[in-house]
Amino acid sequence: MKFQLKRLYFQIILFFTANLGAVGLKTGFCYPFLYCQACPSATSACPLRALENSVYKQSFEWRFLVYPLLIIGFFGITTGRAICGWACPIGLLQRGTGRVARKVKKHPIAQKLGKYRAEKYLRYTKYMMLIVFVFLTSLLIGFIFTDICPVGMLVGTFPILILNPGKFVPNYFFPVALVIFILFMALIFIIERGWCRYFCPVGALLGPFNKVSMLNIQVNTKECTHCNICSNICPMGIDVPNMHRDPECILCGKCVTECPKKYITFERT
């Protein structure tokens, strides 16, 4: 079976695993990826919600700070950011929209924009999102990322509205969250894995683990001919031949399967 097809099956299985709440399984674990506990079929809690709970208005509940970090830490040390490429349901969604985004990428305007040096700095936005909207605003003014999260809108708000027709009406956060949701949808159709690249706070938590994870992707730089097939196929837009344990790498393995000389490999170090 083709490697990418295996990954797709794995993502689909994990999507169902994340939604076992539909059959009554509601656990006290946190997901190691971004998924909303408000989803009617959610099995576990969003790690961001637990983190927000830990600092909300200077409440400092250390358990809710350490608990999701340990779960993310476990997966981070073992597989790095592979969670984003193999398990996250939003990653699966972006895999679907990636086909459109790849077509957009070939447009001259998109190619011109992609050459701007600022692009790589934009990737730090997700770290800012994590620090500012998950921790700082929660700590100082009680405003939490969850209140405007586009993923919560997608898997929580809309399914609740559909499953309970006439029972709910939008509240004061709805208009803002709707605008953010529309931008989110536009983003993932325009830029492949745009959410993971620039905005995902859970990606920001997992990214640094790529530097120390057991599983990683290695490029044989001595033999590499720099044909750039790997970079062109990379959904995260990484310069693959020059990467070494890049925090952006989601270990999807596309570069591994596409390299004609097989100079790119999964390594366990």
Added chain:
Amino acid sequence: MKKSFVLQIAALLIVSGLFVGMLFATNVYEDTQSRIVEVLCLSCIKLEPKTIKEFTFNTVDNAPHPYFVTENLTKGPVFLDYSEDVCAGCEIMFPIIKQLFNIEFGKQDMFSETVTFDHANITFIYVNLDHTIDALENSFFLYDKDGIDGLPMFTIVTLGYDHGIVRPYYTTLYGTLNVPTDANRASLLREILLESIEMYHQNKAGYHPH
């Protein structure tokens, strides 16, 4: 064996050990389940339930009313304010409730007081689900008449006449009550409280808690 691999294994063992330790030594699993997964923060889902202020005799699954409610009903209607720590809707309602009953309490307190409202006694019980006891927490599910599972939630229990028997009669409101301003919210609560007081006066003579 490579040094980095040893460090990775050591880090993994530490993380796993701490995680298992937390699961056994603290209530974090139960708290995550009950505080985050099973109970919705209504502001987080960006929705408000449509408030239906009709009173009913039927609790969820027709469970009996808790002891603390039936006992306090001998004094007057009972107002239950359900809240949690991290909830924008609860933050909005918190000052309105305090002003309405002219009381002062902390967000994380377990608070109960008999207050005078329009010359009637009302037992006000504040239930922060993150800091409460089982009996009070269970009552949240009992009075969730519309099956919302969301916070904030307000239950007003009074007395009603049901086929020859005087029984607890209640209504539950959710979120920020689906009205736009604080004044509207206070006014809606006041209106329901006055209605509940009137019903209480009509039926209190026939009420026997047990």
